[in-house]
Amino acid sequence: MAQISIRNVTKRWGAVTGVKGFDLDIAEGEFLVLLGPSGCGKTTTMRMIAGLEDITEGEIWIGERKVNNLEPKDRDISMVFQSYGLYPNMSVYDNIRFPLKVRKIPKEEHHDRVMKAAEMVELGDFLDRRPAALSGGQRQRVALARAIVREPNAFLMDEPLSNLDAKLRVSTRAQIKNLHHTLKTTTIYVTHDQIEAMTLADRVVVMSQGLVQQVGTPTEIYDAPANTFVAGFIGSPAMNLVEGELKGGVFTAPKMRVEGLPTAHSGAVTLGFRAEDAMVLAPGEPLPEGAAGGTIEAPVYTMELLGEATMIAVRIGEAIASVKAAKDYRAEIGDPAHIGVPASICHLFDQATGERL
Template sequence: MAEIQLRNVGKRWGSFVGVDNFDLTIADKEFLVLLGPSGCGKTTTMRMIAGLEDVTEGEILIGGKVVNELEPKDRDVSMVFQSYALYPNMNVYENIRFPLRVRGIDQSTHDEKVRRASAMVELDDFLHRKPAELSGGQRQRVALARAIVREPNVFLMDEPLSNLDAKLRVSTRAQIKNLSHELAVTTIYVTHDQIEAMTLADRVVVMKGGVVQQVGSPTDIYDKPANAFVASFIGSPAMNLMDGAMSGGTFTAPNVKITGLNAPDGPLTLGYRAEDASLASDGNGQINAPIYTLELLGDATMISVRVGDALVSVKADKTYRAEIGDMVSISVPNEICHLFNANDGARIGE
């Protein structure tokens, strides 16, 4: 069993706080994604679990055992790096085999283990090649196979797809998703890409400035972001956020008036998702403004308008045609509105 517990874990360098009071239990066989912008503490958290960074405060337990003082090699974790970290002088077969040799695994089992791991990531035809003869996607699959061959209790993956082009990212992401299902090993995955987080995770931890902002399933975080930061980070496009004021149940901002809302009077941030809103053909929508830009996405047309300093958007049918500067009316029903405190960004209401 590879349940991982982080008990009030922190990392500091002098007065700088890298990770602050991280407290979470990761279930056995769970696929957990640490998500956030650069510098938020997600990679530092993973490196502390791996033993590559010392913990300043708190405890890390793997399988019920405190591992703070254990060397990385004694924690039974396998890490996949963004940079692949392959040995250029070895062919693919020997790169995959390397962890078995280092750990003194019975040599009679090496061939079977290597070929099983290579088959899982579809590398059987490349075992004789050197890393320099491989594409970026193939090199990343070698790194995955090298992690798999060890049969660890925990997989740690640090932005493994960030060096790949868009098409390869999609196919390799699908491969990782299938592998996690097939191997059923506790996995912690670091990324700044919210699409990776939404598609791969059982649970997502959203981080900012070393502090956990929200923990939940992708659906929970998408449907009920805990604060304006999470709302702005999750979704493609991200949630539209408008700064305005609430008075007597009516929210107003430049070009915006939404009535019948339940929130205290005063400054407020209101959010909605582009796919939840629609164009009001009768002109009686809650947002009325000239078109700032149109983007044809293939399956839809994204229309953006300016509200104060913000650009907010709505998804229209792919056949929709208009010109920049044309007036549009956007329907934003009450039930799709998310309300956030203007000062600290905390969610208001359910």
């Protein structure tokens, strides 16, 4: 295990900047997730840590070593990619063993280390098979075992679950989390899937257009997004964001009014609230216990049955806002909806900059 320090790292290709001023210390044994949409710079950041991309500016340290000029093989890291990268002519056993041969680990250690890694990812019954005879989930587990067998200072994982179907993603995600709990190896994990980030990470780095937007625990990022980009990226569904005017603690927008907001700020703002925090009320029903806040009065735009709840959406100006109702709630498109929005659940952002107020 090792601490990894990324010190003001920038990557440019001519006039194009892929990553700008990335600065972060990753604790020994931490599971850090780089999260963002395609093209945000998360994979480029990981490739610079791995030594697969040159650094334009800044420094990267793994443990006590500055690794800017070290070859990937000398950085003592293991990588797991979206593509499994297995050797089709080798058995599962030999695929897992291969890194030990390359690194000239004494042969007498090979068998025990391969069996230990295979057992961790439940591959003991498949060691004689070739990759072609395995499912996608099993192949990814071979790739994980091949990374584990080296016992590296750090794991780097680049969207390792992207090629798996939804059910396999859930089970493999659980396996990765359990492996990290067992091995306690420093891990950097790249994904565009915010559910993976929220369930796996000790800390999440949200990126957009090469810049770090926010760093924090999953709870911190969910409960207090730093800006409208983070608010709109995290959550399923994402946070509702409604543009309007704020004056004297009262927010107004088409079909929406919320009172009692604890701020002296005035002017154009974006108000955010999460679908599960608002509530569908009966016509004329007040907020619970006279809580400060307000309502949205708008026709139902769409309705989705989720099993454990019903999701309805309404249009507020240019925004479409989603609200979770009880699982037995039913309405037709166009029916009037009466939605309660307590002031305590609201987030306010500067409309011009998107930054949290």
